[in-house]
Amino acid sequence: MQPAEQRDEVEMLALMLLIRRFEERASQQYQAQKIGGFCHLYIGQEAVVAGAVAATRDDDYIITAYRDHAHALARGTNADACMAELFGKETGCSRGLGGSMHFFNRSRHMYGGHAIVGAHVPLAAGMAFAIKYRGEDRVTLCFFGDGAINQGSFHEALNLMALYKLPIVLICENNLFAMGTSVKRSTSLKQIVDRAEGYDIPGEIVDGMNFREVRDKLAEIVSSIRKDPHPAFVEIRTYRYRGHSMSDPASYRTKAELEKYRLDDPITRLRAQLTREGKLTHEQFDKIDKQAKETVLASVKFAEKSPEPPLEKLYDYTYADGAKP
Amino acid sequence: MREITYRQALNEALAEELERDPNVFLMGEEVAEYHGAYKVSQGLLERFGPKRIIDTPISENGFAGLGVGAAMVGLRPIVEFMTFSFSFVAFDQVVNNAPNMFTMSGGQFNIPITFRGPNGPAHQLGATHSHATEPLYANAPGLKICTPATPRDAKGLLKTAVRDNNPVLVLEAELLYSSKGMVELPDEELLIPLGQAEVKREGSDVSIICYAQTVQLALAAAAQLEEENISSEIVDLRSIKPLDEKAIFDSVAKTHRVVIVEQDRPFCGVGAEVCYRIQKNIFDALDAPIIRVSQEDVPMPYNERLEKAVLPNAGKLIAAVKKVCYA
DSSP, X not given: OOOGGGSOHHHHHHHHHHHHHHHHHHXXXXXXXXXXXXXXXXXXXXXXXXXXXXXXXXXXXXXXOSOXXXXXXXXXXXXXXXXXXXXXXXXXXXXXSSOTTOOOBGGGTEEEEOOSTTTHHHHHHHHHHHHHHTTOOOOEEEEEEGGGGGSXXXXXXXXXXHHTTOOEEEEEEEOSEETTEEHHHHOOSSSTTHHHHTTTOOEEEXXXXXXXXXXXXHHHXXXXXXXXXXXXXXXXXXXXXXXXXXXXXXXXXXXXXXXXXXXTOHHHHHHHHHHHTTSOOHXXXXXXXXXXXXXXXXXXXXXXXXXXXXXXXXXXXXXXXXXXX | OEEEEHHHHHHHHHHHHHHHOTTEEEEETTSSTTOOTTSTTTTHHHHHOTTTEEEOOSOHHXXXXXXXXXXXXXXXXXXXOSSGGGGGGGHIIIIIXXXXXHHHTTTSOOOOOEEEEEOSOOSSOOGGGOOOOHHHHHTSTTOEEEOOOSHHHXXXXXXXXXXXSSOEEEEEXXXXXXXXXXXXXXXXXXXXXXXXXXXXXXXXXXXXXXXTHHHHHHHHHHHHHHHTTOOEEEEEOOEEESOOHHHHHHHHHHHOOEEEEOSSOSTTOHHHHHHHHHHHHHGGGOSSOOEEEOOOSSOOOSSHHHHHHHSOOHHHHHHXXXXXXXX
């Protein structure tokens, strides 16, 4: 396993660019009606998952909600399999049976992709429970949005995590809106991180537009959890540039607010940091970006020419033993 | 063989599976230090320790989901609901997460979890505590459901459920916990396959299709009917899903008359599905319309006399049998 501190920052920047270009292309393909159902884009939030991946090992468990394309990509799921899943193709990361909201990658320890708000937080508790049950030093990373923190499942799970001292980092990606409802209209708290206090779980606020801050803060937390299993909570303040889903024009917020965050773009910021420190030239950046665009374009071609899941396999994925009801 | 209670049979099944596989653990409200609200887990904490016999707070959604998550990474949880009436609090985990995961992940994550506990009406527990949940769960693809009626079936089905690689609901019955029956000795491995009905009594005039609490009811009615020269065949479904169509059709082909006695409500109940399949597949074998005996379609009243009126009973069942036999 690659220790976190060795993960190259330029590679992490490349990951963030891949996520952004993937989402831009997904948006375009959605508009071209190549992608069905709901489609939630991660644009603007890239530093959160990149920072988390940079702070953890490849065998740590990751689970998230429905804005999940980035988490699958960050865990090394190739863009082809991700795009093919959006297209509903058999070559997709969930064989075309999951769709945008249900990306899974067992071999990379990416446990979904869950579309009922808050319902995966108890699952994360179970994954962390299993780590402790087996006496391993892995950590579970459970991502969720600011909308999840008012669900009963979230509260029940946090109590269980604290009670059983489970090795888990609760990562609240606070992008300020649960669909169209702002945090201040949904949540009776001065700040989201205070939720953790009610369960005796330590909590911190992190700037989600700053890759290095996310990585360093999470690395510190994860290291303390590996030594002594316990839950920890981070409220990562971020922003999604697009609407809640493809069908949302996001008219509940102002242009000025969006512009303010765009000026603090996580990719631009990491790029500037690396450039200033002489670790990245403009030519190198352009090359990385070009590579990301090409990878994503190739993934569209791959998805287009991939086969549909065969009709005769319709009943093959209901029971693990092929039982017929 | 020796005679033990349904409760002891379940306890043996749990102990044997915990002993056999270190990935198996039991979790639920009061399962450890209190030994189970109905004492099914008596002695397990002392034998297997707090790591594997785990008390939870009253958070059905939370601990049912924890079980599903643990199953995603290879453990084999047994989650006890103090009663399945409380499983509604965890409904999202049981119907949305556990059975959907295998499909949604394109076959990457099967969920080997057992949800168990008493189900169906007991005695004067009122509307919230008397639900027969089987038709609700049977409507969710990906779940398997069994409903043991005897100590032997309870042990054999629970052990099979724990070993199954899918989410399985073992719907026990509070009123059966103290009932007794013959069960193989502990050193004989007892596994009863899911999806296999059992003819509990052979007969020639009518098939009485039943499961769970209605099996004893059907056997008692059959004895009474025998005195009136009506020979009843008792088919205990044992599993609701998968449903053993063959056993049902074989019996109906023999008797040509059917009464279904079920512990749930009539609307979209288990009997509706059984009835549909019989008429669709072996319509010509029928000599009379099928009659279903179920609960009345009302929330369960507390009052004892009204509760009796709501539940299926021997009188209702015998009347139905006579009607299909034109007796």
